Amino acid sequence: MKVTIVTGMLGAGKTTFIQHYIKNSSEKTVILVNDFGKTGIDGEVLSQVNPDTIELPSGCVCCSLKFDLITTLQRIQNELFPEHLLIEPSGIAxxxxxxxxxxxxxxKHFTVVTVIDSVDFLEYYNSQEYGAFFEDQIINADLLLINKIDLVKxxxxxxxxxxxxNLNPSAIIIPTVKAKIHKEISLSQNAKTPQSSINHLHIESLAVDIPDGIKKEDIEALFKGFAAQRTSSVLRAKAxxxxxxxxFLVDLASGKCFSKRLHKGTDRSRMVIIFKDLDSEALRSEVVALLNKRG
Known part of the structure; x- marks a missing residue:
């Protein structure tokens, strides 16, 4: 079984990369996704292109869900027998x-693909806001995708x-738009040696059920309000x-909001907001009040 970890900061394009990869692959693939928050949005989006998608929601695979991850890996190997396992940890893992x-x-043999958001990368790197955690995603990568090159100079x-x-001279570095890579690029499996692990980022998430009557345009307006405050503590939002x-999927990443129609329907409307340095209950009250105004 081939194993690939697809990592990157929040909103870098991890899920998009996996969607493109699955569409161009003939392998029997299982996707294991750890969505930070209780909504399971990434899992539902990925299940639209690959039915064998397993979720580990609410928590982080590198700490509170570590035992669940190990148990799930064993079950996948013993029951599903995939040719390829794609693991998408949350953006804070x-x-x-x-x-x-x-x-x-x-x-002990696997590939690490790290998706880099070129819109925010240099700002994050120069500020050292995420320090060792940020570099951990880079120095452990076999393949580095400089994504969103259509949005920067x-x-x-x-x-x-x-x-x-300079951080990882042995990695393959590829510029991408929408995290697309050529079919010929192999996710070769490399022998790894255990490294000392670091802690994940201390970031919170807020899950909100969206009442009936709220439309895609209403959520776009809410997310664009977050985006207008580039110093906002809201790091990412999805609905x-x-x-x-x-x-529809509505997504806020790198200060930009976009939406797209989903191929399959969903049973309910919901959103997740990922943030830092905010009071979660105050944020919930603010969001619910805005939704009630539009509903």
Whole structure:
């Protein structure tokens, strides 16, 4: 069984990368996704392209869910027999800690793909806001994708590549748009050695059920309000909206909001907001009040 960890900061394009990869792969693949929050939005989005999607929601695979991850890995190997297992930890998970769980499950050959958000990368790196955690995702990577190059200037791409190369000269570095890579690029399995793991980021999430009558445009307006405050403590937001005309995903990442129709319907509307340095109950009250105004 091939194993690939797909990591990257919140909103970098991990789920998008997996969607493209699955569409172009003929392998029997299982996706194991750890959605930070209780909504399971990433799991539902990925299940639209791959039915064999297993969720480990609410928590982080590198700490509170580590035992669950090890148990699930064993079940996947013994019951599902995939050719390829894709693991998407939450954007706050420590790569080295996920690798540690793989070693404890007897898996010593795997690939680490790290998706880099070129819009925010240099700002995060220069500020050292995420310090060792940020570098952990880079130095453990076999393949580094500089994503969203269509949204930045060429000099930003060059500087990003330079920083990545200095941190991890052995990794393959590929610029991408929407996290797409050529079919010919192999996710080769590399022998790994155990490393000291670091703690995950201390970030919170808020899950909110969205009442009936709220439309995609209402959530877009809410998310754009978050985006207008670039110094906002809201790091990421995602929602799945159920309407009569279909179901939609609304996503806020890198200060930009976008939406798309889902191929399959959803049973309910819901959102997750990922944030830091905010009072969760105050944020919930604010969001619920805004939704009630629009409902």
């Amino acid at each position: 420590s790569v080295s800690a996920v690798e540690e769980a793989l070693f404890q499950s007897g898996i 060429p000099e930003v791409i060059l500087k990003t590549r330079e920083v990545l190369y 799945i909206i159920k309407e009569q005309k279909g179901s």
